[in-house]
Amino acid sequence: MTMSRGQAGADGGEPEEAAGAGAEAVTAAPDAGAGAADTAAPADPAPGPPASAPPAFAPDSLVLNRKLPLWYQVSQSLRASILGRPQGSPARLPTEEQLAAHYGVSVLTMRQALKELETEGLISRHRRRGTFIEPRARRVSPVRLLGSVDAIVAQQSGEATTVLDHGTVPVPGDLAEFFPRRAEVACFRRLRRDGGSDEPTNWAENAVLPEIAARIDVADLERWPMTKVLRDVVGVRISRITDTVEARLADPVTAELLQVPLLSPILHYTGVTYDEDGQVVDVARIRYRGDRFAFSVTVEAH
Secondary structure, eight states: OOOOOOGOOOOOTTOOOOOOOOHHHHHHHHOOOOOOOHSOOOOOOOOOOOOOOOOOOOOOOOOOOOSSSSSHHHHHHHHHHHHOOOTTOBBBOOOHHHHHHHHOOOOHHHHHHHHHHHHSSEEEEETTTEEEOOOOOOOOOOEOOOOHHHHHHHHHHHEEEEEEEEEEEEEOGGGGGGGGOOOOEEEEEEEEOOOTTTOEEEEEEEOOOHHHHOOOOOOHHHHHHHHHEEIIIIOOOEEEEEEEEEEEOOOHHHHHHHTTTOOEEEEEEEEEEETTTTEEEEEEEEEEEEETTEEOOOOEEE
16 A cells, blocks of 8 residues: 555544644643642653654555545554554554654544544553553454465364355356356355354355255355365365455445444455366355455465
């Protein structure tokens, strides 16, 4: 992503704030209610990290969409940066003013975004000390595309799976190119949860040739990924799988199933499975929570 710095200050008509205004987590003013004697004393220096403090966490850049609430976009971007941070990243966040300048929004908008993350428990804010990433804020689990069917099977294994529904449906318009001269396909919808926390992590929708689907035991789909069932149980001789990964916003169905806010970022994976005759036997569409996964691709030289 590239950062749009030219948008600083143009924040949907919100009033800009003077730097250092207000007592808040990272730029607190002296305590209100001080005695008269305090007014004669030299003013305290502006609070901030000491000279010996470790470097602050560097969030990703963001190109703002003026059609969506700015605080929401900023909070989601910073949330993804926190959850996807590399091992050993600094725990301290920049000040509100620095973050506002980084994202090109007002301090008021930045404060609202930070409040959202504090409510989620991802950050903690301490007067005069600053804002910090909570140690328990989990990092994302990588989804690796390693170039083999076994890698895909291994990636999708180890999660608790529930078959939501299955049956025959008309070929969806966006899948018509994969199923020419077909009027119907079998559709299987499954929800996967983290084995430890029981938190939903992704949901899958598979469109399968009806004659192949007739040989699938639904109970097997709660034990193994579709790719393994097709290859090892049904006996499909898979020649290749074509993968496409793209960023999307959560639609109402995805938001409800994955328990994420509507329009929050998700990773949308499409896997097209071909048999040895070059026929498409399965099209998998998997929606991954954007705060739990990142895609990593390994290309072998030999």
